Amino acid sequence: MSARISSGTPSVGTSGAAFQLFGGLRQIVLLPVIALLIVFGSLVHPAFLTWNNVTTNILAASAVLAVLVVAESMLIIAGKFDLSLQSLVALAPMISAILVVPVESYGNGLDLNPIFGLVVLFAVGAAVGILNGLLVARLNLNAFIVTLAMLILLQGITLGISRGKTIYNLPDAYTFIGRAAPLGVPLEVWIALAVIAVAAWFLRFSVIGRQIYAIGGNVDAARATGVKVERVVFGLFVVASLLASLAGWLMTARIASVTANQGNGIIFTVFAASVIGGIDLNGGRGQILGAATGVLLLGIIQNLLVLSQVPAFWVMAIYGAVILLSLMLSAAASSGGAILGSIWIGTGGVTGQAKAGERA
Amino acid sequence: MSVDVLQGRTMGQGQLPAPMIEVRAVSKNFGPTRALIDVSISVASGEMRALVGRNGAGKSTMVSLLTGLLAPDRGELLIGGMPPASAQAVACVYQHSRLVPAMSVAENIMMGGYPRGTWGQISWPRLREAASRELEPWGLANIASRLVEEIDPVQAKVVEICRALARSPRVVLLDEPTAGLDRRDAERLFDFIGQLKERAVTLIYVSHHLDEIYRLCDSATVLRDARHIVTAKLGDLPKQALIDAMVGQQTQSPFLGHSDSKTRSAVELPRVEEGIRLEVKGLTVTQQVVDVDLAVRRGECVGIAGLEGSGKAEFGSALAGLIKPDAGVVRIDGESFRLGDVRAALRAGIGYVPQNRHAQGMVTLLPVSENATMTATRMLARPLIPGLLDVLFQSDREKAYERLARQWQIVAASPQQLIGELSGGNQQKCVMARGLATDPKVLVLQNPTAGIDVAAKASIMRSLRDILARGASVVVISEDADDFALCSRVVVLNRGRVGRELGAEWSEGELVAAMQGVE
CATH class of the missing domain: 3.40.50.300 (P-loop containing nucleotide triphosphate hydrolases)
Incomplete structure (x- = not known):
């Protein structure tokens, strides 16, 4: 897909430390596209470029996606992936909420301390991650089938234990991250930014981070230099599931409730954002900051679709078309000039979006 | 031949430097197969030694023993006085690239040990510096920041050698380094490898190409049929003598006529x-x-x-x-x-029987009859709707298979048996039959x-x-x-x-x- 999109990029930067921190041009190549979209958006709707719209409707609304994209991107870079991440978005908060809320709100009567409930939330993620890791890294089963089965299983469990009901009346400990806004920016945004920053730093500056790239790039080479491949992959599955639990908490805090189907279908958007952001599905290529710009791009497009009052029933179709178009253009660009080509994706994205708007 | 005179002697020099590699009476078996029998070799520090032998002579087993990947069944193997596995003393550059294409040259070189900064983080400036230091003597410091996939194949080989040297090993082992390079690139690589001599690196060079060996190495060790045949300075060993040592006395072959004379009278x-x-x-x-x-x-x-x-x-x-x-x-x-x-x-x-039956010759999960007739599907099919839909009847396929099976004496339980369950010989016969199914x-x-x-x-x-x-x-x-x-x-x-x-x-x-x- 975007196999060679980064090939024109100097990887160990050639011009100074700041550049190196960004790990090359590819990561910021979507920025001009985003800038174009912002200009376009502010012309389309006066409310677009307001503080509230940007921080709440674009950034905060993208926080869940961002955390999931970070988790999935690390796995994809190592040449693996995990479909079941989306089911944890519902399962982890559901189990923990049922243990915490009173019976009247469909709890199971245990009335656990909310802090303890949050521990359970992450423990569920860890357990699922360990199971996935064992099946994929140790038993060497196919990641697609394992995590697809896990996805179905976990969604079924969520439905079973909640009997399809939505849990409201969550304690403050669950919802404060959806309400707090230090420095006028929602806490969820800060959390997502922190996850992105830590992951980006980790992948660039830690030895294990580099081993993740080596595993995805050439597993024999990784083994030849002493990388314990199975252990790293196992650890990645656990970390990814923990991040998915965090994403579940963020979503729960945002909607102040837990529903059995929250997060359904988000995994497709996760893959789309990752690939648009330059993560190579074949592994070994792509950067977290790039994937983050992919999230931002999709967030802005989503917001523009809402603001331009596209009928709600059509939003999904148009969103899908826009993603498809971006992917096709990035594939075309990867066979041409890398950087110029990638900017091309963007203008394509804009026109695609504009056309979509007209049609609607 | 002079080979017999040289047999078993190592480096006819008066005073030898301390040996860097000592292989003492090493034997290695794989099940009933004897891969190495009582082999003793010693390589001096700074020597460039070629390891030669035909396919199946025991070269790759020797390589695995030197790198510590395998342990000998009997005998002892020392690198600089230590067992190879413990010391990571031998750095091997394999025939197939072990580089990560999407990473920079510098990172590939330093992958075994990243230089760290104050907080234990990877220090990229120091990494680039260290890698450039490794590349400097080869005149390639300018490629440090490029991705491996962007450099040419000779540079990639040199990068692998640099990575090997960066671990400061006692011995560097090059396994068929010119494989996949054309003549011109091979020449360039020789110039690079020649520099290793000046740097007093102990080198083991494995190659089928004797001309490379004569250009680069000081001495050669010949293995044949799992035994050590001869080790000699290349100056004392004419090419013809080396070939004789590799080939040995002609053994009786069921397909070749005379066994005593060295000539094949057909x-x-x-x-x-x-x-x-x-x-x-x-x-x-x-x-x-x-x-x-x-x-x-x-x-x-x-x-x-x-x-x-x-x-x-x-x-x-x-x-x-x-x-x-x-x-x-x-x-x-x-x-x-x-x-x-x-x-x-x-x-x-043209009927074709590919080189590697496992990779190109057969579909292991399909029946033997289907494998044998795969190329002839079109010839065997009957038109159901002429010009639109042809169908292949199982009975036609099996009839065609029976004919091929008789001709090639394929032994299978039934035409339906999966080819993966057959012996290697029968698989190969089936792959050959496939080449012949079209009556080429x-x-x-x-x-x-x-x-x-x-x-x-x-x-x-x-x-x-x-x-x-x-x-x-x-x-x-x-x-x-x-x-x-x-x-x-x-x-x-x-x-x-x-x-x-x-x-x-x-x-x-x-x-x-x-x-x-x-x-």
Whole structure:
């Protein structure tokens, strides 16, 4: 897909430390596209470029996606992936909420301390991650089938234990991250930014981070230099599931409730954002900051679709078309000039979006 | 021969430097197979030693022992006085690249030990500096920041050598470093490797190409049939003597005639009819096959011999339509056909038995009958709706299979048995049958008897004889003398060009010498 999109990029930067921190041009190549979209958006709707719209409707609304994209991107870079991440978005908060809320709100009567409930939330993620890791890294089963089965299983469990009901009346400990806004920016945004920053730093500056790239790039080479491949992959599955639990908490805090189907279908958007952001599905290529710009791009497009009052029933179709178009253009660009080509994706994205708007 | 005089002696020098590698009476078995028998070798510090031997001589086992990947069953192996596994004392540059293409050259070199900063984070500036230091002596410091996928293959080899040296090993082992490089690139690589001599690195050089060895190495150790035959300074060992040491006394072969004389006076060769069946003119594939001509008569079997990288494999693939040559014409019974098109080659009458039956020859999860008739699906199908839908009846397929099975003596429980369950010999016979299912005029075989037992070999030779008797022509591509038993002549390729042509009578030593390009 975007196999060679980064090939024109100097990887160990050639011009100074700041550049190196960004790990090359590819990561910021979507920025001009985003800038174009912002200009376009502010012309389309006066409310677009307001503080509230940007921080709440674009950034905060993208926080869940961002955390999931970070988790999935690390796995994809190592040449693996995990479909079941989306089911944890519902399962982890559901189990923990049922243990915490009173019976009247469909709890199971245990009335656990909310802090303890949050521990359970992450423990569920860890357990699922360990199971996935064992099946994929140790038993060497196919990641697609394992995590697809896990996805179905976990969604079924969520439905079973909640009997399809939505849990409201969550304690403050669950919802404060959806309400707090230090420095006028929602806490969820800060959390997502922190996850992105830590992951980006980790992948660039830690030895294990580099081993993740080596595993995805050439597993024999990784083994030849002493990388314990199975252990790293196992650890990645656990970390990814923990991040998915965090994403579940963020979503729960945002909607102040837990529903059995929250997060359904988000995994497709996760893959789309990752690939648009330059993560190579074949592994070994792509950067977290790039994937983050992919999230931002999709967030802005989503917001523009809402603001331009596209009928709600059509939003999904148009969103899908826009993603498809971006992917096709990035594939075309990867066979041409890398950087110029990638900017091309963007203008394509804009026109695609504009056309979509007209049609609607 | 002078080889016998030199036997077992190492470096006829008066005072030897302390040996860096000491292999003492090492034996290694894999099940019933004896891979190394009582081998003793010592390599001095700073020496460049070639390790040579034909396929199956025990070279790769020796490499695995030196790198600590395997432990000897008996005997002792010391690198700088220590067992190899504990010291990570030997850095190996493998034939197939172990670089990460999407990473920078600098990172690939330093992957074994990243330089760290204050908080334990990777220090990229120091990493680049250290890598540049490694690249400096090769004059390649400017490529440190580039991605491995952007550099040329010679530079990539040098990067792998740099990575090996960055670990400051006691010994560097190069396994077929010129594999996959063309002549010009190989020359460039030699210039680089030659520098290692000035840096007093102890080097083990494994290669099939004797000319490389004579250019680069001080001495050579020859293995044959799991035994240490000779170690000598290359100055004292003429190329012909080295080849004799590799080939040894001719052992009796069930397919070659006389065992006592060193000359192959051929087994009764098939009668060759008049008339050219296959004609190849000026076939060229990049730099791998250069301007090769060949003419094969009806009922004739011709051998194509050559080392790995001689272009013989590409020659065969080009005939079969698997790769598109840059130039050249191939005619069958005077008619040329589109090259680089498998279906055109099949239609023109070329049957092909690929080099590696596991990778290209068979679908292990399908029945033996389906495998054997895979190429002939079109011929066996009947039109259900003419021009639109052809169907293949199981009974037709099995009838065709029965015929092939008789001809090739394939032993399977039933036509429905999965090919993956058969023995190697029967699998190979089935792959051959597939090559013949279309009734080809020319059958092209690559390494037809690799990895199968003597009985299966004999049966394959019998079947080939039948095919030749029916007037088809056969081209056998191999480096194994036994495979050429039915050939009226053997054309030897050297680095893509036609070298010598051996007539009906030749010895194995002559064949090896011709493949090495020795006059």
